[in-house]
Amino acid sequence: MAEVTLHNITKRFGATTALDGVSMTVPDGSFVVLLGPTGAGKTTTLRLISGLDRPESGEIAIGGRPVADLTPAQRNVAMVFQQYSLYPHMTVRENLAFPLKSPILRTPADEIDRRIGRVAEMLQISHKLDNKATALSGGEMQRVSIGRALVRDPQVFLMDEPLSSLDAKLRSDLRVELKSIQQEARATFLYVTHDQVEAMTMASHVGVLEKGRLVQFGTPREVYEDPVSIHAAGRLGLPRINIVPADLFGPAPEGVEWIGLRPEQIRQGEGPQAEVVRVEHLGDQTRLHLSFRNHDLVTVTDAHTELRAGQMLSIRPENPFYFDASGARTHRGR
Incomplete structure (x- = not known):
């Protein structure tokens, strides 16, 4: 070879x-x-x-x-x-x-x-x-x-x-x-x-x-x-990464236009409330489709969750990725 x-x-x-x-x-x-x-x-x-x-x-x-x-x-x-x-x-x-x-x-x-x-x-x-x-x-x-x-x-x-x-x-x-x-x-x-x-x-x-x-x-x-x-x-990750405006959860660092949140970067049980729009049970995990301040978010939770569509869930970002207006990563230290 x-x-x-x-x-x-x-x-x-x-x-x-x-x-x-x-x-x-x-x-x-x-x-x-x-x-x-x-x-x-x-x-x-x-x-x-x-x-x-x-x-x-x-x-x-x-x-x-x-x-x-x-x-x-x-x-x-x-x-x-x-x-x-x-x-x-x-x-x-x-x-x-x-x-x-x-x-x-x-x-x-x-x-x-x-x-x-x-x-x-x-x-x-x-x-x-x-x-x-x-x-x-x-x-x-x-x-x-x-x-x-x-x-x-x-x-x-x-x-x-x-x-x-x-x-x-x-x-x-x-x-x-x-x-x-x-x-x-x-x-x-x-x-x-x-x-x-x-x-x-x-x-x-x-x-x-x-x-x-x-x-x-x-x-x-x-x-x-x-x-x-x-x-x-x-390119990698299912569900796909959530890309939302940088100020969706509050003030963002200077020069940041977008934040990226993978499912594990959305902490549940803390912060402002999002509405559960759809619940997908996939066997080993459950995928949650959320609506938060007119933006769609997807995250995962325990396979045996009792959450249902229409319920509210507190969420907050945890160590998000920061991107500038061109889509390039900034603040690489997370």
Whole structure:
């Protein structure tokens, strides 16, 4: 496996700047998740690393080696797309074997069989090896798609929302499997997703992109507990962070326009009263939707709370995040 470095990467499509001076290091053996809305530059980053696109400026290196002059095949990376991208006329075994039979790899037949067997067992599809791809369920097809990347044993795995088209249970199962595979293989993963749960549960590092710029890079806990901006704060956490005017609870420090309150930063039982608008029982916790001085707030409370819609609840902020008018974090000491 290998470290991936991007230094001052800029990529344009006509008049649109997809990436603007992005620098980032994906450590060897890490699981890095890129977060950001559509158009932030996540998929473009993967395509540049893989060699499918070329940057206007900047340098990309894999394992310390600049890759500007290398073709996608020579870079030895494997990419998994959101769509399954399988050959429908081939069996699962043939789909898994296909990348190993390329003229560049020239993998011996016995080695192909060994790798297919290992990956099929890992992904729990050994019993499907002789099935045509068209005979598989959606979850099985995505497992084969992921398996086709795993058999190659590349330097870097690039994954573009590979679980987004699956149902909730399959996504949960494959999250666990992918993280286990990554740790077992000590592989370098760069993974794009909109799903905050995937980022929080799988990532060793999170990169937050906004309009083609990397605005924050760190562990999921660092981004959650110490966001640099409103945008970064909103990328992680369910329920989403509450962003309200700075003076909603009283005078704010100079230069502060907004305050951010995660559910645990709203203290209950003290302070002015808010109205409980809706109560959502989620099993292990209860989510409270509140109305406070014409602003909506969401927090969580005990799973067995007896609070009901229409009741009043005293609340106050506790160690809120402070943001200026541009959305940048200020007063970082909290």
